[in-house]
Amino acid sequence: MVRGTVAKHFPGKQNCAAREIAEFWAGRELEDHEVDYGGFSRKMKGSREFTLNDVVALMSITGSRRIITVLQQMQDQMQTPLEPREALAAAAAKEAGEAVAAAIGTHNHATVAKEAGDAEQAFRRIREQAEAELGAKGQG
Known part of the structure; x- marks a missing residue:
């Protein structure tokens, strides 16, 4: 907007x-x-x-x-605003990079798990937004 x-x-x-x-x-x-x-x-x-x-x-x-x-x-309408897809993609790329860096560069399993979880959550937000947009348009 x-x-x-x-x-x-x-x-x-x-x-x-x-x-x-x-x-x-x-x-x-x-x-x-x-x-x-x-x-x-x-x-x-x-x-x-x-x-x-x-x-x-x-x-x-x-x-x-x-x-x-x-x-x-x-x-x-009690709708929650959707984040711009570009912002979600940028966040997912950042989190994925951090997860890969942690997996390669540290032996701290807690750090690797945290970074992988953050990346997974970022990608989930992209999927959830796409599914919400499909549902709003009546396309299943």
Whole structure:
């Protein structure tokens, strides 16, 4: 939702969105080195989460209440929001890497078991989300 708001109100101008949000909270114009363009890019790619501050600033800057409207609709329907698939995949890749590293690099069985469990849980979340989406669309 947040990425869509940025794309709609700042088409092809992701750096402008990053600057506007940073300046909103700074309360002044900022120099380029004061704006975290890389962090904002990671948020747009899904490897970093948008914050509540980002959402508040975007709503104020754009005048769009779309995000709040969707959240309210989800609450009204008692649905839990689904994490973006890209974020789930990134988490699963990270956990899988840690599990493999532990299996290869340590003799501590508790560490290996913990890391493998974390990876298993991350992959389970991907499967559960896909199954929930299938169920919501009536595709079994």
